[in-house]
Amino acid sequence: MTNENESWTDLVPTIAKPVVYAYKYRKFIQEYWKKAQVKVGMGKPSVIVTGRAGVGKSVLASHYHGEANTQDWNEPGTSTDVEIKPITIGDWTKVVAVIPGQNSQERARSLDEALNKTDELDGVIHVVDWGFTSIREAAVKKEMVESRGIDTIYKIRQHHLSLELNDFESMLDKLAMSKANGRGPKWLVIAVNKVDLFEKDLLDAERYYNPSCKSPFTNKINSFLKTVGANNIKIIHLPVCPMPEPFEWNGEIVAPQVDSITKQRNYLRVFIDKVSLVQNGVK
Template sequence: MTPSSRSVRSSLSGPARTAIGTSIAGSALGALTNGPGHLTHLFRGRFPTVAVTGMTGVGKTRLADTLARRSPTLGSDDVGSATMERRTRKTAKGRGFRFRVVPGDNAATRLSALDEVFHDDPVDGVLHVVAYGHATPRRTGGTTGVAQATREELLADELEDWSITAHRIASMAVRRDRPIWLVVVVTKTDLFEDELDEAVRYYSPGSGSPFARRLDELRSLAGGAKLSIDVLPMAAPDGTKLGKGSAAERQLSALETRMAQLSGHV
């Protein structure tokens, strides 16, 4: 201890020294207490959570598998999943995403999953998957054979499904103190390549389509500054056509780049 330190220490009364010691201890305790919260915030910044939503049969799980660089899930050819599925994507730069694939069927498990991702543990972004009327129809319980549905019926089901999800997104957005992002992913584009521009326009805000009007309502409810909306096409969610230089590979790259931008990774 230096002479000046001894001088300062001797000039302090007992209560003053106790107060300083208490202050230092309190600061140390506060740092330890806030540590977990700081670490959680840092982790979420590096690995934001993304909800993957959409009706049954649009390819949500396969899209999540592709984004997570994971082989297709065993049995994923079956339409629909009764439980929420989780995927994680890690990059060489120590960043990535945690995906939460919400069941598409209107069941209790789906409502529970929606509550989790939009209320209990709110996500940072949403990939809402649509298929422009080309979703794989789901068989009615207890029936066999190939399910049948017209494109108009599938578009109507998709719109009904989106209304439920949009309500949850709006409720989450108004509670948040920071913006959230939504990417409408138009999948199975290899099935309607000649109509790709029309499909993207159908799902774009301000285009006047039934889906676009619901998006405009969502933006109005959530507040334009609190919600960003993008529309991107995505072919071959199973990754079988992701050859180098292919349209599918370019679409996947565009989606990943936009997600990275929205999450502050670049």
């Protein structure tokens, strides 16, 4: 665990408070990705991106890979296969594997490969979204509303937060087993995605995910740290916002609260800067 996180409100640019966290790299990712592809040789991943289906793992990775900045890019649908992307920022170049969120043989195989069969894994980016998880299948939405009574945004968020907690606990169990076997990541970044939907409640979200505070989520983190030892893995939590868009459920809508490209890019830049610093700090 680390106490190096600024308060999330310190990361948000405003008119009264300009951005003071400098983006120390001069060029965007798309200018580097071909060089990165050659450099890393598309080998085994040294970073994996995990989390439930619908939390935005692929969109997040696509922005850092650079392909989201191209004219022919379309927002990806639900991913069922492992996606391999070389990502470079400054001197940080890694093969990143985005693990599918659905419980499947592909997910189990890729997690086992990364956690238990290689010594090359540096870190895990585990993506969560404070209950604003996307469900794309119309039939599933209809069944949840009509048969299960999950008919408000509050109810669907509580449902997703419960599933998110179970998924996170399962992931921590896998990490603990990997560490016990002398492998496992050196760092874990909890990427709190879709901050555009709850920026007005940023401190409440931070309290939920901050290991220094008490919540069902942070209880899992602290229990994990007692098992593996706080000195054996570095954990940070960060907000991120790759693509502001509204969240709709059964006619209710939460509109994006991040209303400028400056804010969006600041979240993206601070996030990857922090990941880079964590990576450099554990070499």
